[in-house]
Amino acid sequence: MTNLWFTEKWSKDTRFSIKVKTHLYSEKTPFQQIDFFNSEEYGNFFTLDGFIMVTEKDEFIYHDMITHVPMGTNPKIKKVLVIGAGDGGTVRELTKYDHIEKIDMVEIDERVVLLCEKYLPITACKLRDKRVNLYFQDGLEFVKDSKEIYDLIIVDSTDPISVGEGLFTENFYKNCFRILSEEGILVNQHESPFYENFKVEMVKAHQKLKNIFPIATVYQIHQPTYASGHWMLGFASKKYDPILNHNPEQWESLNIKTKYYNSNIHKGAFALPNYVLDIL
Ligand code: AG3
Incomplete structure (x- = not known):
């Protein structure tokens, strides 16, 4: 009887573990260590x-x-420009919108895409959609050189302590601003306010976005497998405020099927607890 557990360090003195049935795959690429596991509670999962x-x-x-x-x-x-997101989950959600014409996805590590297509088809299922163009390069370089103009940039990166570091720099955000349309929105994964090691990164990212975009705020999600379960996303924009310009009627008329998002969750996610407001 094996007793195999995956354990992730959440803070100096806190760890989170999932009992593993099978360690499906492991590879060290030039960019990062990739692992896939299978578990009873969480199904297949992957780590970088x-x-x-x-x-x-x-x-x-x-x-x-x-x-x-x-x-x-x-x-x-x-x-739409998607940066990181090699597992394909973000692209899967975007392809639900028939009127989205173009999705450029820039992932630094092609191995993530190929392995997710094998072990996580639940997220990688739409990466070969006709509207999706895959670029295997550094997002930092891509936005520096891009001549395209996007309505939305989604930065679905790893943490700033690893290969995702460049995607949390002022330089990167400035280039994103440059290639966004007048009505452009940037959303990014924004770490967690709870443990100190994640909190410092969250605050730094928010300050940089605030200096560049006229509208910059954060919103919260409950993500059980990300450190503390209290995770943030950043919303930065040239024109639209996520609450004042929230458009529930128009969105609902599109009839998009979602398992978590709805118009009330949209509003509620921007209601922040005091300990988060205090550090913004
Ligand atoms: N986005 C990863 C978000 C940050 C995870 N950080 C962490 N667990 N410490 C990429 C995966 C979703 N497409």
């Missing part, structure tokens, strides 16, 4: 450098909220 990125059980929360919140604010978005 030892941090959980996607589990079959809770991925719908993060992917709904990183995608449908900007779409609910401006349901007319047509051209």
